[in-house]
Amino acid sequence: MTHTSSYEPSTGIEKWLDQRLPVPRMMYDQFLAFPTPRNLNYWWTFGGILTFMLVSQIATGVVLAMNYVATPSMAFDSVEHIMRDVNWGWLLRYTHAVGASMFFLAAYIHTFRGLYYGSYKAPREGLWILGVLILFLMIATAFMGYSLVWGQMSFWAVTVITNLFSSLDAVIPGLGTRLVQWIWGGFAVGGPTLTRLYSLHYFFPFVIAGIVVLHIWALHIPGNNNPTGIDVKSARDTVPFHPYYTIKDGFALALFALFFATFVFYAPNLLGHPDNYIPANPLQTPQHIVPEWYFLPFYAILRAIPSKLFGVAALLGAIIVLFFVPWLDTSRVRSTSYRPIYKWFFWAFVVTCVMLGYLGSQPPEGIYLVLGRIFTAYYFLFFLVVMPVVGWIEKPKALPGSITESVLGPEEAPPATPQPAPRRRTPEPVL
Amino acid sequence: MTTLPLHGIAGAAGLALALAVPLGSALAADETPPAVEAANHEPSIESQSWSFTGPFGVYDNAQLQRGFLVYKTICANCHSMRLLSYRNLGESGGPEFSPEEVNAIANEVQVTDGPNDKGEMFQRPARPSDPFHSPFANDAAARVANRGALPPDLSVMAKARPGGPDYIHALLTGYRPAPAGFQLAPGMQYNVAFPGHQVAMPPPLFDGAVKYTDVTNPTVDNYARDVAAYLMWAAEPKLEERHKLGARVIIYLIAFAVIMFLAKRTIWARLHGKAAHTA
Amino acid sequence: MADTTDVTPAQIPLPDEDDSSRRDVIMIAAGGFAAVGLGLGLWPLLDQMNPDASALSQATTEVDLSHVEAGQAITVMWRGKPIFIRYRTPKEIDEAKAFPVDDLPDPIARNANLPDDAPATDANRAGKDRENWLVMIGICTHLGCIPKGQAIGDPKGDYGGWFCPCHGSQYDSAGRIRKGPAPQNMAIPPYAFTSDTKVKIG
Numbered sequence: 007m008t009h010t011s012s013y014e015p016s017t018g019i020e021k022w023l024d025q026r027l028p029v030p031r032m033m034y035d036q037f038l039a040f041p042t043p044r045n046l047n048y049w050w051t052f053g054g055i056l057t058f059m060l061v062s063q064i065a066t067g068v069v070l071a072m073n074y075v076a077t078p079s080m081a082f083d084s085v086e087h088i089m090r091d092v093n094w095g096w097l098l099r100y101t102h103a104v105g106a107s108m109f110f111l112a113a114y115i116h117t118f119r120g121l122y123y124g125s126y127k128a129p130r131e132g133l134w135i136l137g138v139l140i141l142f143l144m145i146a147t148a149f150m151g152y153s154l155v156w157g158q159m160s161f162w163a164v165t166v167i168t169n170l171f172s173s174l175d176a177v178i179p180g181l182g183t184r185l186v187q188w189i190w191g192g193f194a195v196g197g198p199t200l201t202r203l204y205s206l207h208y209f210f211p212f213v214i215a216g217i218v219v220l221h222i223w224a225l226h227i228p229g230n231n232n233p234t235g236i237d238v239k240s241a242r243d244t245v246p247f248h249p250y251y252t253i254k255d256g257f258a259l260a261l262f263a264l265f266f267a268t269f270v271f272y273a274p275n276l277l278g279h280p281d282n283y284i285p286a287n288p289l290q291t292p293q294h295i296v297p298e299w300y301f302l303p304f305y306a307i308l309r310a311i312p313s314k315l316f317g318v319a320a321l322l323g324a325i326i327v328l329f330f331v332p333w334l335d336t337s338r339v340r341s342t343s344y345r346p347i348y349k350w351f352f353w354a355f356v357v358t359c360v361m362l363g364y365l366g367s368q369p370p371e372g373i374y375l376v377l378g379r380i381f382t383a384y385y386f387l388f389f390l391v392v393m394p395v396v397g398w399i400e401k402p403k404a405l406p407g408s409i410t411e412s413v414l415g416p417e418e419a420p421p422a423t424p425q426p427a428p429r430r431r432t433p434e435p436v437l
Numbered sequence: 438m439t440t441l442p443l444h445g446i447a448g449a450a451g452l453a454l455a456l457a458v459p460l461g462s463a464l465a466a467d468e469t470p471p472a473v474e475a476a477n478h479e480p481s482i483e484s485q486s487w488s489f490t491g492p493f494g495v496y497d498n499a500q501l502q503r504g505f506l507v508y509k510t511i512c513a514n515c516h517s518m519r520l521l522s523y524r525n526l527g528e529s530g531g532p533e534f535s536p537e538e539v540n541a542i543a544n545e546v547q548v549t550d551g552p553n554d555k556g557e558m559f560q561r562p563a564r565p566s567d568p569f570h571s572p573f574a575n576d577a578a579a580r581v582a583n584r585g586a587l588p589p590d591l592s593v594m595a596k597a598r599p600g601g602p603d604y605i606h607a608l609l610t611g612y613r614p615a616p617a618g619f620q621l622a623p624g625m626q627y628n629v630a631f632p633g634h635q636v637a638m639p640p641p642l643f644d645g646a647v648k649y650t651d652v653t654n655p656t657v658d659n660y661a662r663d664v665a666a667y668l669m670w671a672a673e674p675k676l677e678e679r680h681k682l683g684a685r686v687i688i689y690l691i692a693f694a695v696i697m698f699l700a701k702r703t704i705w706a707r708l709h710g711k712a713a714h715t716a
Numbered sequence: 717m718a719d720t721t722d723v724t725p726a727q728i729p730l731p732d733e734d735d736s737s738r739r740d741v742i743m744i745a746a747g748g749f750a751a752v753g754l755g756l757g758l759w760p761l762l763d764q765m766n767p768d769a770s771a772l773s774q775a776t777t778e779v780d781l782s783h784v785e786a787g788q789a790i791t792v793m794w795r796g797k798p799i800f801i802r803y804r805t806p807k808e809i810d811e812a813k814a815f816p817v818d819d820l821p822d823p824i825a826r827n828a829n830l831p832d833d834a835p836a837t838d839a840n841r842a843g844k845d846r847e848n849w850l851v852m853i854g855i856c857t858h859l860g861c862i863p864k865g866q867a868i869g870d871p872k873g874d875y876g877g878w879f880c881p882c883h884g885s886q887y888d889s890a891g892r893i894r895k896g897p898a899p900q901n902m903a904i905p906p907y908a909f910t911s912d913t914k915v916k917i918g
Binding site: 086090096100245250254256260263264268274275284 | 520686
């Protein structure tokens with residue numbers, strides 16, 4: 007979309023900056039005047055919520071870092087010192103810990119929105135890939151952050167997950183072991199491991215922030231997708247981002263904050279595990295090593311595969327496959343609202359992810375293992391088979407003529423959207 | 438809008454349900470880690486009623502004082518609580534002993550300090566700012582005194598076990614003769630609440646073991662209840678402050694959400710006015 | 717093909733004047749709530765840097781003085797600060813008493829155990845009923861250096877007290893500023909003797 011900037015600097019400072027470093031103009035164009043489809047529903051508010059969560063985690067994290075000590079003998083105690091003695095320490099710690107869960111909840115909803123409405127399809131492939139990259143960095147950051155408590159779960163989660171790399175010994179003898187020792191900085195998880203986890207946990211969120219900037223930039227080139235999946239045709243299809251979506255995002259954020267606060271103040275340990283209140287003991291493994299809830303689906307996939315190496319491959323594959331979604335999905339329409347067959351497979355996928363989450367919390371035996379394997383199979387089938395095949399054979403429902411038409415009803419609207427042409431034997435090049 | 442986004446509503450409802458279930462149970466039971474056990478031996482843990490559960494929960498100062506007495510008389514002989522300091526006993530939201538009582542409690546205990554100018558460590562009475570005195574110098578000494586078993590530190594025990602204070606109460610009142618056919622290892626005790634049903638700790642409580650100064654009956658059940666509440670405070674000393682601030686924050690956020698909703702509607706109404714259809 | 721749809725923001729027509737006052741109230745309320753919320757949320761982030769409960773509780777230090785001889789001085793730590801404790805000789809006491817208080821650059825005692833306006837007589841600076849003992853916070857009131865004068869070979873300045881090497885402030889044997897840029901006498905912390913040889917600071 008092309009649009010000329012309508013920004014008019016009014017004060018002296020604005021004019022001065024506009025000539026030298028036009029930040030106010032950029033802010034105005036991108037976040038105030040930005041033409042946004044008028045039909046965005048509440049699933050579109052999670053991007054703003056995620057931005058808030060990143061700021062919240064960085065703010066609480068930086069002040070927690072002023073009081074935390076990253077050595078095995080003092081880490082657990084320093085967290086308790088924060089909880090008991092540091093002014094507002096309990097609030098900062100619980101906000102940060104619960105905040106990680108809220109961050110993932112919002113990120114998963116945001117991702118599912120993208121999958122449902124085809125926001126990954128051309129020309130937004132770059133936007134999607136940046137998003138998956140952010141998710142990957144979030145996973146790494148959260149994993150490292152949890153380890154800093156140096157409770158039993160922290161310690162053993164690090165031991166188990168880093169040990170996964172030793173599976174590379176099956177590919178090149180000795181490589182996996184060397185790699186794991188390099189990660190540990192020793193022959194077992196210990197002090198050097200903790201200090202590097204601390205350093206990287208502090209560092210990664212700023213990398214995430216940088217990629218978020220690219221993510222928003224990539225979004226603003228084509229502009230937002232919308233629930234119909236059809237392109238903006240005229241200015242009538244849009245409204246300026248401010249005040250329409252600033253206020254709507256603000257309302258959604260207030261509701262999200264309410265949900266967040268309920269956990270922080272009334273159930274702060276509900277999403278955690280009691281074993282992490284036991285100081286780390288390298289000589290005693292907990293009965294059931296369980297990651298935090300947001301990792302459980304991946305954990306279930308890892309344990310569904312009997313071989314260590316292929317289990318790791320499946321774990322990594324579960325995230326890597328997301329990068330390829332723009333090319334796996336062959337549908338000619340974006341929004342699942344107009345895809346009557348695919349819709350069922352999509353909701354089955356949602357159920358799959360929830361079930362994998364539950365199964366990840368159970369011991370990998372008996373019925374849990376069987377179901378884990380079934381749902382893991384569907385997870386990969388959804389991306390590798392359903393997306394290409396269903397997109398190819400499905401006849402989508404008729405798309406509305408325009409976004410305005412979908413909101414206000416048919417009337418003197420701009421010309422109807424050309425319906426996707428029936429398949430030819432040689433497909434047109436994708437633009 | 439000509440069509441209802443049914444899938445959107447269904448999705449939102451499903452999401453809300455999926456999120457409301459843990460939230461609902463959290464607000465009902467709360468504070469205690471859920472006693473979910475998929476272990477081979479299901480420990481039996483009854484839910485007790487506590488003054489501090491629920492969003493409006495507060496500690497009972499008198500109960501915490503009794504619980505501290507139980508800890509000091511019985512548990513402190515083997516279990517440390519090194520994350521607490523004597524001054525915590527006087528802070529608001531806890532047992533709330535008076536400053537004189539806190540001083541007296543601290544002064545009863547001798548702690549090691551030093552080195553002095555001669556390079557020696559020496560003993561002196563504890564001060565309120567000192568951490569709780571540990572019964573053993575280190576873990577190895579603790580094991581020697583307890584036939585190889587290590588009595589764990591109790592500072593955060595109420596958060597370190599599924600069931601929390603319910604579990605602690607169940608454990609302390611759960612000693613029974615081993616059932617016929619149960620293989621009890623030498624030196625171990627049978628306990629209905631402990632995972633695996635065998636625990637190294639001998640039953641620490643018996644009726645009359647601790648002299649309560651109020652009218653509470655000096656029974657094992659009451660000792661267990663009071664010390665479990667005390668341990669919950671020890672693990673979560675900021676609970677009352679958290680609940681109080683939480684109420685204010687939730688009320689503020691509800692008001693803020695209502696205002697934002699009205700503001701959102703006001704702004705979006707511009708699109709439905711008579712001028713909206715021209716552009 | 718590049719998408720050349722021009723979506724320069726449309727001129728959204730202004731709403732009717734009638735609801736403008738109601739609209740304004742809501743918008744002001746929303747903005748106000750948001751600002752208050754942000755401010756309240758910011759406070760814990762800043763307050764956590766203030767001394768925490770354990771620092772505030774480190775209020776007292778007990779010092780054993782049994783091995784300090786006349787003319788000697790020791791330095792102990794209290795709340796992270798050095799405390800100068802000097803067992804003064806009769807000569808040092810007489811010198812301090814002799815100087816008229818009104819001629820001092822700082823005539824206030826700066827003794828936390830006395831009212832704020834107590835004059836800087838030697839009696840108000842030294843230990844109560846124990847004029848041999850001087851207990852004070854060993855930090856120069858100019859810019860915070862630790863003056864010399866505790867050890868036997870240290871420079872003590874022209875007044876037999878302490879000499880600050882940073883900018884040349886000179887204190888007398890009662891710790892009062894006599895020459896140099898320091899504006900005030902070195903402060904006396906709250907303290908009390910619990911026996912003839914033990915003092916509790918704080």
